[in-house]
Amino acid sequence: MSNTITFHYQVPFEIGDPFQNDINGLIAGKDDFWISSTHGLFHYIAGTGKTTRYFPEVRVLSILPDPVQKNIVWLGTMYSGLIKFNMRTREHFSYNTTNGFPHNTIANLQADDNGNLWGITGKGLLSFALDGSRINLHKVLGENGQEFNRYHYFKFTDGRLAFGGAYGYVIFDPRSMMSDHYEPEVLITAITINNKELPADNGYSNKGINGIEVMQLPNDRNSLTIELAATEYNLPEKIQYRRWLKGLDDGWVISGNDNTATYSYMPPGEYELHINASNTMGEWSDEVKVIKIHIAPPFWLTWWFITTLLIIMALLIYLGVKRKIRQAIKKDQLQIAYEREALQLEAKAMRAQMNPHFIFNCLNSIKSLMHDLRNKEAILYLTTFAQLLRNQLNSNLLEVSLEDELHTCRLYLKLETLRFGKKLNYKFDIDERVDTHSIKIPALLLQPFIENAIIHGLLPLPQGGTITVSITLEDETIYCKIDDNGAGRNVKVKEHGHESKGVKLVEGRLDLYNAIHNSAASIEIIDKKDSNGLPTGTLVIITLNI
Structure with missing residues (x-):
């Protein structure tokens, strides 16, 4: 049987430093090692010889396995604080002066039996709760003072801890260390607004600076520095401060031993500044100072x-x-006025059209009657023609009563009956409920449709036909109907796209009537047919709302 010792003189990294073999701590696993060095943390696997380096820029001074969490090790470092490292996930978290540590150098890590980590710092002996809930800095009296040596520390079987120093060593029982349960109050010693210190007689409180509870500030005085002091004076360097500006901070901000709270260029709004201090054991006091601050917005x-x-x-x-x-x-009124004037001119032109060939035919009819010595009929024709002509030429109105329009239609039909004889018959059917005298309609609204019915519907038939003009009232709506039993609208005329000028004028005049009266008057032309699809006449329906 032989016992073999293998020496590994250096780690497989090109460090280029005479301290490359400096190993200050080691944790052994089943077949691997975690080694702390001033050149970082190394993971060495014995079976393969593979070495992985962590924290190459950190000088690790001490390594300690967590007594409860088997995957956790604690690393004491020079200038980088205390590092909590997970050997399985490789995640880490650092504790330093930014979150309450008194110094960023910590070495000689030991664990007591109460869940605390102990170590030496540049400011004394440190105790740290492994769950991160408490940080304490302990004064060590005697010749040893605050000076401790690296690598000189020991834990006894009874739980006592020993730390060696430049002038001796200290041995103590962590359980018997004096505890500080005092809850200090925070005092405000000075307030600076925009780099100008607030005087004691400040207008915010008659009790001096510390008596200020509410501050109303304009928007251009929004940079504050508040200096604090805790009412515990034996070890002021162990007092820690924290602040919370509700409305700006997300939670407590720990400033360590820094007793100033500074806020620059605070936006307008309502704030509450909460200030708190710890005792020498790092326990936060229940005494919380509160100042309400209102930053007024700019006038805009x-x-x-x-x-x-x-x-x-x-x-x-x-x-x-x-x-x-x-x-x-105004534009619409001008447009309506122009359209109204234009339609009046068109209406006059239409009356003037009553019409050259129609007047010529009427005169020829009178001449023919006189030539046949039918003097009585000639006189009646001439009298009727004169009435119709006078009725139209003397009227300059754009709108007339329905009664006047019906009178014009009667005269026109009477004249055409005298002209065409038995080929033309007509009748009027007027609903008694309709007040034809009070209802206004566009002038010459019905006559053009009657003229079309005679010329295109009745005269093409050898036997002629009948025109029925009816006025009915249904649900506050008046229906004016011109119904004939003639040949229907001329098919050739429709195929050639011809449109009666009189009908076109009626449609334009009806559009203007709707615009002026906010109405919905309409025209519908129905081509009547029998069961065989043959034309049996034309029905024109004019709808008026009253």
């Missing part, structure tokens, strides 16, 4: 300015829209 962000601005904008928009509407109405 105040509710009254915004409201005034919105009112002005709404007024400008209203006036602009009103102006546009007025211009649009």
